[in-house]
Amino acid sequence: MDFEEAEAKNLLRQAGIPVPPGELCRDADSAAAAVGRLGRSAVKAQVPSGKRGRTGGIRLVDDPEQARSAARAILGMDIAGTRVERLLVEKCASIAQELYAAVLNDAATRAPMILFSTAGGMDIEEIAAQKPGSMVRIPVDIARGPALSGKLDEDVADLVSRLYSLYLQTDAELLEVNPLVRLQGGGLLALDCKLSVDDAALFRQPALAGKGAREKLTDLERRGRGLGLKYIELPGDVGVLANGAGLTMTTMDVIEHCGGAPANFLEIGGDAYTKAEGALGLVLANPRVKSIIINFCGAFARTDVMAGGVIEAWEKLKPGLPVFFSVHGTGEEEAVELIKQRLKMEPYDRMEDAVRAAVEAAK
Amino acid sequence: MIVRAADRVVVQGMTGRQGSFWTEKMLAYGTRIVGGVNPKRAGQTHVGVPVFASVRDAAQKLGGADVSVMFIPPAAALAAAEDAIGAGVRLLVVLTEHIPAHDVMRMHAAAAAAGCRIVGPNTAGLVTPGEAFVGIMPAFNPRVFRPGKIGVISRSGSLGTLVCLNLVDAGYGQSAFIGIGGDPMLGTTVTDALRALEADERTAAIVLVGEIGGTMEEDATEIIRTLRKPVVSFIAGRASPPGKKMGHAGAIVMGSRGSYASKRRALESAGVRVVDTPAAVAGAL
Numbered sequence: 001m002d003f004e005e006a007e008a009k010n011l012l013r014q015a016g017i018p019v020p021p022g023e024l025c026r027d028a029d030s031a032a033a034a035v036g037r038l039g040r041s042a043v044k045a046q047v048p049s050g051k052r053g054r055t056g057g058i059r060l061v062d063d064p065e066q067a068r069s070a071a072r073a074i075l076g077m078d079i080a081g082t083r084v085e086r087l088l089v090e091k092c093a094s095i096a097q098e099l100y101a102a103v104l105n106d107a108a109t110r111a112p113m114i115l116f117s118t119a120g121g122m123d124i125e126e127i128a129a130q131k132p133g134s135m136v137r138i139p140v141d142i143a144r145g146p147a148l149s150g151k152l153d154e155d156v157a158d159l160v161s162r163l164y165s166l167y168l169q170t171d172a173e174l175l176e177v178n179p180l181v182r183l184q185g186g187g188l189l190a191l192d193c194k195l196s197v198d199d200a201a202l203f204r205q206p207a208l209a210g211k212g213a214r215e216k217l218t219d220l221e222r223r224g225r226g227l228g229l230k231y232i233e234l235p236g237d238v239g240v241l242a243n244g245a246g247l248t249m250t251t252m253d254v255i256e257h258c259g260g261a262p263a264n265f266l267e268i269g270g271d272a273y274t275k276a277e278g279a280l281g282l283v284l285a286n287p288r289v290k291s292i293i294i295n296f297c298g299a300f301a302r303t304d305v306m307a308g309g310v311i312e313a314w315e316k317l318k319p320g321l322p323v324f325f326s327v328h329g330t331g332e333e334e335a336v337e338l339i340k341q342r343l344k345m346e347p348y349d350r351m352e353d354a355v356r357a358a359v360e361a362a363k
Numbered sequence: 364m365i366v367r368a369a370d371r372v373v374v375q376g377m378t379g380r381q382g383s384f385w386t387e388k389m390l391a392y393g394t395r396i397v398g399g400v401n402p403k404r405a406g407q408t409h410v411g412v413p414v415f416a417s418v419r420d421a422a423q424k425l426g427g428a429d430v431s432v433m434f435i436p437p438a439a440a441l442a443a444a445e446d447a448i449g450a451g452v453r454l455l456v457v458l459t460e461h462i463p464a465h466d467v468m469r470m471h472a473a474a475a476a477a478g479c480r481i482v483g484p485n486t487a488g489l490v491t492p493g494e495a496f497v498g499i500m501p502a503f504n505p506r507v508f509r510p511g512k513i514g515v516i517s518r519s520g521s522l523g524t525l526v527c528l529n530l531v532d533a534g535y536g537q538s539a540f541i542g543i544g545g546d547p548m549l550g551t552t553v554t555d556a557l558r559a560l561e562a563d564e565r566t567a568a569i570v571l572v573g574e575i576g577g578t579m580e581e582d583a584t585e586i587i588r589t590l591r592k593p594v595v596s597f598i599a600g601r602a603s604p605p606g607k608k609m610g611h612a613g614a615i616v617m618g619s620r621g622s623y624a625s626k627r628r629a630l631e632s633a634g635v636r637v638v639d640t641p642a643a644v645a646g647a648l
Binding site for chain 1: 437438465468473487499507518520525545550572574575578601602609611612613
């Protein structure tokens with residue numbers, strides 16, 4: 001779950017990391033009033049995406065009139081698919097130097113990693129490409145905490161250790177301050193902040209769970225979320241229902257290999273294998289779907305339970321669409337028997353053949 | 364990480380619905396299950412297996428345990444893993460999906476300090492056909508598994524099952540199936556599994572079932588260049604859009620990182636035969 005800058009900065013402030021004085025605004029009048037109080041400010045679109053500056057989502061203003069017109073221009077903008085509804089108006093700082101600091105989950109070391117660079121302002125890929133020498137990487141032993149002394153200036157080390165504590169406290173996947181600025185009068189200030197919290201940890205982060213940015217979902221994806229299903233809408237016309245992430249991706253791959261295009265990703269593996277009925281309804285709710293491939297290869301997921309759910313849904317919904325099955329693994333014999341008796345259909349032995357038939361039927 | 368008939372296995376969460384179902388399957392297959400764990404039912408017997416309060420307790424009373432497998436929900440997974448690691452198991456199979464990432468990192472740190480190997484999280488487990496299996500794979504289905512010479516490494520349980528089924532269909536059997544898991548931070552990587560299969564005398568060739576996300580397949584090319592045994596690979600996710608988690612927490616393409624094209628190019632440059640469909644795997648061996 002991603003967080004907007006203003007939410008992330010509230011957390012920074014609570015963690016004792018200095019952020020500029022600012023106000024969250026929803027319209028041009030309040031933005032103008034805020035600048036009246038703060039003086040020269042930055043008006044910043046609140047969307048959970050980087051690159052706001054490059055898309056015109058951040059403007060510097062000197063007075064309330066400029067703030068009003070900047071706010072009018074930014075509110076309602078579309079930035080990376082999200083409509084801007086809120087602005088953060090923040091007092092400008094006198095910057096001596098731009099720095100970069102982050103803590104993230106590092107897959108390679110299977111441990112937290114602290115990143116620091118004196119080339120702030122650019123994104124991390126740009127720093128890695130253009131100024132790799134400026135990047136300090138500090139792997140952290142999560143059982144002991146970070147060892148920063150001698151690696152960073154004292155005030156930076158203090159700020160980074162606060163950042164690390166906040167990263168632990170929020171179950172963050174990424175907590176990034178960029179730029180972190182050194183002020184002309186001395187001292188550090190977090191000018192921008194990105195926070196992404198681990199979805200798997202939201203159950204123990206009740207205070208954060210309601211404050212994250214709304215995910216960009218289609219109506220069908222939102223319906224899938226409500227059913228507890230992993231559904232992703234795609235532009236093609238062959239509906240997909242399979243169990244397990246690997247098998248579902250592979251079903252999509254074979255559809256493309258046979259010259260077709262998948263209409264969705266939908267997997268009912270793991271604990272979701274009992275949800276086949278709702279899942280089929282979801283596949284059918286997409287009006288672009290012209291044929292359906294149902295591909296089960298049960299390990300943990302019992303194919304007889306999944307086939308039973310599909311048949312229930314099929315008999316209720318009576319869709320007039322061609323459907324093709326391939327079923328193997330745990331519960332296979334019972335599943336095949338169910339499909340034969342109730343749907344009068346013969347599953348294909350090879351999934352490639354079932355997929356090819358579904359692709360042909362969609363043409 | 365190749366499970367053997369002699370390995371003493373403890374099942375954490377054995378008395379639950381899934382724990383019971385799969386413990387009976389493992390026992391019937393020949394896996395040497397010496398104990399189960401449920402603190403509320405310590406001292407009892409369940410599916411013919413003694414129940415202990417903890418893995419530590421089981422290991423102490425049984426004179427040691429080699430492997431522990433966890434049927435434990437995400438919120439309790441870290442404490443369960445710490446128990447197993449503290450008990451001195453050599454191998455810990457973590458089936459649980461959706462464990463908070465910070466807990467996963469703590470697990471890996473504890474395992475590394477104790478010299479314990481974690482397989483997973485979010486793995487379907489390990490199978491040594493004709494000998495033993497640990498996890499939630501249909502090892503007992505003779506259309507999917509039979510003893511042979513092919514070592515299979517897979518991030519996915521369902522797709523790994525399909526590939527094993529295709530191998531048996533084509534007349535091959537497996538020396539070992541190593542499910543490494545669908546999480547982004549795994550205790551056992553593709554490289555680790557390749558090393559184990561290269562060293563395994565019964566394995567003549569290796570099938571690598573990869574998927575998009577992360578850089579494990581790319582990282583493995585270094586070791587692949589040094590292997591004596593041939594490697595054939597299928598990578599899932601060619602048709603998946605970037606920026607979306609495709610079911611597995613680890614299966615996400617970010618920018619060019621973790622993409623299908625990057626993995627295929629890297630593996631092919633190391634001499635791996637990468638095929639377009641799961642059915643083509645056997646033909647490439």
